[in-house]
Amino acid sequence: MPTHFILVRPQMGENIGFCARAMANFGLRSLRIVAPRDGWPNEAANRPSAGALQDGHIDVQVFDTLEAAVADCHYVYATTARERALAKPVNGPREAAQASFQRQGRGLSTAILFGPERSGLSGDDIALANAIITFPVNPEFSSLNLGQAALLMAYELYQAQGDDEGELLPFVGHQDAPPANSQMIQHFLADLQARLDARGYFTPAERADVMKQNLQALFMRMDLTEQDVKSLFAVVKMLG
Amino acid sequence: MPTHFILVRPQMGENIGFCARAMANFGLRSLRIVAPRDGWPNEAANRPSAGALQDGHIDVQVFDTLEAAVADCHYVYATTARERALAKPVNGPREAAQASFQRQGRGLSTAILFGPERSGLSGDDIALANAIITFPVNPEFSSLNLGQAALLMAYELYQAQGDDEGELLPFVGHQDAPPANSQMIQHFLADLQARLDARGYFTPAERADVMKQNLQALFMRMDLTEQDVKSLFAVVKMLG
Numbered sequence: 001m002p003t004h005f006i007l008v009r010p011q012m013g014e015n016i017g018f019c020a021r022a023m024a025n026f027g028l029r030s031l032r033i034v035a036p037r038d039g040w041p042n043e044a045a046n047r048p049s050a051g052a053l054q055d056g057h058i059d060v061q062v063f064d065t066l067e068a069a070v071a072d073c074h075y076v077y078a079t080t081a082r083e084r085a086l087a088k089p090v091n092g093p094r095e096a097a098q099a100s101f102q103r104q105g106r107g108l109s110t111a112i113l114f115g116p117e118r119s120g121l122s123g124d125d126i127a128l129a130n131a132i133i134t135f136p137v138n139p140e141f142s143s144l145n146l147g148q149a150a151l152l153m154a155y156e157l158y159q160a161q162g163d164d165e166g167e168l169l170p171f172v173g174h175q176d177a178p179p180a181n182s183q184m185i186q187h188f189l190a191d192l193q194a195r196l197d198a199r200g201y202f203t204p205a206e207r208a209d210v211m212k213q214n215l216q217a218l219f220m221r222m223d224l225t226e227q228d229v230k231s232l233f234a235v236v237k238m239l240g
Numbered sequence: 241m242p243t244h245f246i247l248v249r250p251q252m253g254e255n256i257g258f259c260a261r262a263m264a265n266f267g268l269r270s271l272r273i274v275a276p277r278d279g280w281p282n283e284a285a286n287r288p289s290a291g292a293l294q295d296g297h298i299d300v301q302v303f304d305t306l307e308a309a310v311a312d313c314h315y316v317y318a319t320t321a322r323e324r325a326l327a328k329p330v331n332g333p334r335e336a337a338q339a340s341f342q343r344q345g346r347g348l349s350t351a352i353l354f355g356p357e358r359s360g361l362s363g364d365d366i367a368l369a370n371a372i373i374t375f376p377v378n379p380e381f382s383s384l385n386l387g388q389a390a391l392l393m394a395y396e397l398y399q400a401q402g403d404d405e406g407e408l409l410p411f412v413g414h415q416d417a418p419p420a421n422s423q424m425i426q427h428f429l430a431d432l433q434a435r436l437d438a439r440g441y442f443t444p445a446e447r448a449d450v451m452k453q454n455l456q457a458l459f460m461r462m463d464l465t466e467q468d469v470k471s472l473f474a475v476v477k478m479l480g
Contacts, residue, residue, distance in 0.1 A: 021383060022388070024378060024381040024383070025377045025378055025381060025382060025383055025384055025388075026377065026378055027378040027380075027381075050383040050385075051381075051383070052381060052383070055381075057380070057381050094399070136398060136399065136402065137265045137266065137398075138264060138265055138266055138267040138398070140267075140297075141264040141265060141267075141291075141292060141295075141297050142265060143261060143264070143265055143290040143291070143292070144265055145290075148262070148265075148391055151388055151391060151392070152391070152392070152395055155392055155395075158376060158377075158378070159334070159376065162376065192475070195479060196475065196478055196479070199478050199479070201474070201475070201478045214471065215471065215475070218462075218468050218471060218472075222458075222461075222462050228458055231454065231455065231458060232458070234441075235432070235436065235441070235455070236479060238436055238439050238441045239435060239436070239439070239476060239479035239480045240479045
């Protein structure tokens with residue numbers, strides 16, 4: 001079941017494009033637009049979408065009313081920055097994303113409503129929602145626009161998928177290189193110590209053991225790979 | 241200690257403005273700009289910043305080089321989407337934000353590097369970082385621009401402040417020793433490279449840059465303390 005982003009009476013085509021781009025970046029497909037001011041399709045949306053609208057990454061549906069747009073949705077969130085007197089649960093984007101992902105696993109669809117740029121969602125719009133999403137922002141400078149709010153929400157929905165499956169993020173890096181085993185590291189350290197010893201590094205004699213331990217500790221906590229040890233061998237050999 | 245956003249050779253003033261706005265939304269103050277294409281100040285940044293630049297929400301500093309911009313930073317992340325052969329730890333934005341918050345609690349500063357719009361950070365830029373941040377995006381449509389990447393990072397840094405402070409990442413024992421800042425580490429690396437260069441280590445010439453980057457990467461991911469750098473200096477001096 002998809003998660004729908006629903007733009008309610010959006011004004012600028014440019015912002016529809018930014019929303020589409022944000023969605024595509026995070027694997028969301030379903031964009032519903034309610035009564036867009038400048039109609040649909042809207043040429044102004046294309047460039048800001050960075051290809052998301054033109055290349056089939058996004059399915060767009062247009063509706064005359066919000067009622068029609070949310071008709072088949074199982075749970076509806078209204079995004080709003082303002083304090084509202086309406087008695088609805090208020091969520092942060094992260095917890096809403098996690099709940100949406102769980103709902104998806106149960107075969108239930110979620111909609112996220114975003115209001116018009118200038119005024120935000122109306123009381124009547126919010127009345128159609130089950131709950132509210134408020135973005136945590138700096139109280140002294142809160143200026144999230146439509147595209148930014150959509151980006152954060154899309155990001156959290158994508159992250160929520162990874163949370164559940166454990167580690168979905170591609171954590172590559174030097175962890176993939178074969179780590180040096182203890183023998184390799186000790187071999188390198190013995191070589192280094194011998195060279196330093198020959199040059200009288202470990203003085204005074206009563207501090208020699210501590211100095212050697214410190215040197216060892218320095219290299220032991222580096223999570224050295226085999227390649228690292230080879231490089232260090234080469235460096236030390238070259239210097240000596 | 242602040243978290244710095246560092247824009248490296250940014251091209252469009254507009255994007256500098258979007259970054260400033262993203263930062264102000266999430267309570268970040270320190271924006272460092274390295275060699276902006278169109279100079280600084282730049283009129284084009286003002287409107288997209290939504291007042292963040294004009295109303296004193298952001299402190300801007302301009303630098304000629306990235307080395308100078310990171311000199312006083314204790315830990316540096318490079319944001320990059322590409323697969324890199326460099327042996328550096330790769331983090332998602334969330335874990336990087338949590339680690340930055342913990343670092344802050346220990347009086348240590350963090351920098352996040354963002355590259356030029358078209359090309360992204362260069363290998364030389366990334367060589368100055370301790371670790372990489374990669375944003376998890378849809379592999380079939382990955383089109384995060386500079387402002388969007390800055391927004392997500394700023395958002396995660398703000399969220400990390402609110403996370404349960406009991407949930408600390410495991411820092412190993414050397415955490416109490418004062419960590420080396422970037423300037424100290426680069427100073428050591430420059431000395432080591434000069435010594436190796438004088439001995440003809442970086443051959444063949446066409447591999448010299450890669451060899452230097454690999455050597456740099458090896459020491460950059462060690463979380464070196466000030467004492468470690470002193471020890472390494474002494475070791476290298478003694479060997480040479």
